[in-house]
């Protein structure tokens with residue numbers, strides 16, 4: 251049977267980084283990386299809309315969710331965002347820190363990041379695509395790794411197969427099965443960093459348009475999450491960075507659907523309701539003869555303005571703006587500041603960037619070595635750790651890979 255010191259299962263962010271790190275840490279070892287897809291790093295290519303938000307300057311335990319705060323703390327202490335920047339420089343990727351703390355490759359190309367990772371990994375590991383791992387069988391001094399093409403006797407295995415999110419980019423549930431078959435447990439899975447499905451009555455009329463607004467998620471009137479930034483109106487509901495940022499709470503709610511979840515959009519968060527009321531009163535005078543359908547054009551894009559008026563019940567729209575009553579004006583203020591949409595769910599794993607939940611990370615030691623099987627480690631999204639939107643998930647992939655490789659190196 252073929253033998254290897256380390257078999258890395260999964261050629262995504264964590265697996266490719268681990269191959270480079272393991273090769274650097276133990277240059278004479280035999281490392282094999284097995285990837286299910288036709289190519290490595292398919293999901294990495296899609297990150298940051300093709301620009302790859304590699305990390306975040308504020309990466310700390312506070313930006314992560316799941317069961318293993320201490321594991322996250324340990325991994326970030328071992329391999330921080332600065333270490334990530336140094337690592338990427340060592341393989342040819344220059345990085346830049348943006349004003350908001352997000353870190354990107356200077357060339358803003360996920361393809362270039364993947365190329366550098368792939369080339370560096372190939373210097374150290376035998377990379378095999380279309381090699382799905384079907385089972386891991388512990389032996390006395392290692393693990394037998396089973397694929398359709400045969401078996402490999404591995405001294406150690408690193409499971410870096412990612413999570414269930416975005417199956418079109420290689421997301422799969424394989425890792426949960428591989429690890430639960432070894433005796434691990436898995437916490438409930440739900441999509442995060444995902445678009446929201448809502449009541450579409452008025453949203454459809456503005457689909458494709460974007461605003462800089464605040465979106466809040468309210469459960470039975472109690473605020474669960476809120477974020478200000480770009481909101482994109484879509485055929486099915488709401489998308490855009492601000493929505494993705496708060497979507498974890500919707501994913502969690504969707505699992506049980508207890509209570510009524512509402513997304514409340516403030517289309518003008520920089521102006522208070524009183525200021526807006528005064529502004530609209532002044533506008534009513536200044537634009538007295540303008541048809542009502544264009545009363546809000548200029549404050550918003552035309553289609554948004556007209557939709558707001560319809561929502562407020564300020565109909566018909568073919569009358570003069572100065573015919574707007576005070577009562578109607580108050581309703582318009584309310585529609586702008588508190589556009590409430592019933593949430594029906596999320597766009598599911600198909601639309602999600604990340605999987606919340608996963609294999610219980612506390613069943614792995616501080617080096618991310620399995621407590622069930624000492625010749626197995628895990629890294630990346632397969633574990634029950636997920637980060638906020640902003641580079642935190644890739645930082646977890648790098649930090650957990652570095653931790654797992656360090657654990658393997660120490661144990662050899």
Ligand SMILES: Cc1cc2nc3c(=O)[nH]c(=O)nc-3n(C[C@H](O)[C@H](O)[C@H](O)COP(=O)(O)OP(=O)(O)OC[C@H]3O[C@@H](n4cnc5c(N)ncnc54)[C@H](O)[C@@H]3O)c2cc1C
Pocket residue numbers: 259260261262263264265284285286287290291292293294296297298299302303304305381382383384410411412413415416419420421422424425602603604629630631632640641642643644645647
């Ligand atoms: C559209 C999109 C945009 C994103 N943008 C960002 C961003 O800008 N910043 C950020 O921090 N995060 C981003 N993310 C999240 C981030 O990409 C993931 O969290 C990260 O890739 C997880 O790394 P991973 O190595 O654990 O898994 P993956 O990168 O998913 O890699 C897992 C690999 O394992 C392979 N595999 C699966 N099963 C098997 C098997 N049985 N045998 C062998 N191989 C297998 C898969 O084919 C895959 O290649 C984005 C995600 C998506 C979908």
